[in-house]
Amino acid sequence: LQPAPNWGSALTAVNVAVLVGLLGVSSYTDCLWRKIPNWATYTAFLWALAINAAATLLGVSGLEPAARFPAPVGISESLFGAAAGFSVMLAVFRLAGSGAGDVKIAAALGGLLGAGPGVTVIVWCHIAAAVVMVGGLIWQVGPLALLKVFARYVGAKLFPTRIAAPVWSDRKLLCGEVPLAPFFAAGTIITFLQGPIL
Secondary structure (H helix, E strand, C coil), rough: CCCCCCCCHHHHHHHHHHHHHHHHHHHHHHHCCCCHHHHHHHHHEEEHHHHHHHHHHHHHCCCCCCHHHHCCCCCHHHHHHHHHHHHHHHHHHHHHHCHHHHHHHHHHHHHCCCCCHHHHHHHHHHHHHHHHHHHHHHHHHCCCHHHHHHHHHHHHHCCCCCCCCCCCCHHHHHHHCCCCCCHHHHHHHHHHHHCCCC
């Protein structure tokens, strides 16, 4: 008599492979060309739906993941996670001007991981990006100069008639483009090392 296949482990392995592929390709292209390809995000999202639909049909979704690997969450949680990731990053896109590829990768990650872990990845992604950016700027211009530029930028937003906005070169310093895909990868690793906080 053949033992029954372990569908939970098999689907978890596929989920991890898709996740690693998405983050690897996106990090590479974002660092080189500041672009996250649609074929990577759309394909990962379709895989997320297929994996989680299969997990729901086979009754293996929502199982405790082995060794902290992201197990399938089920089709409804996958769709909810994709919507949550998309919505959070769309708000960031509107407020801070991140790229549209960042919105799509967040939706794909939400589809693969579920809502709580997906949004946690976004939080850690931005914390890691902020730490690296601020560290780089402190190294580049020094802490006092950075603090002055930041204070003037905030002051000009709050009191535009009293405080002059920073000059263009200073504004450019604060608004430099950052490839977020590697930070999504870092956020994913942190999330699964310490466990989702949301």
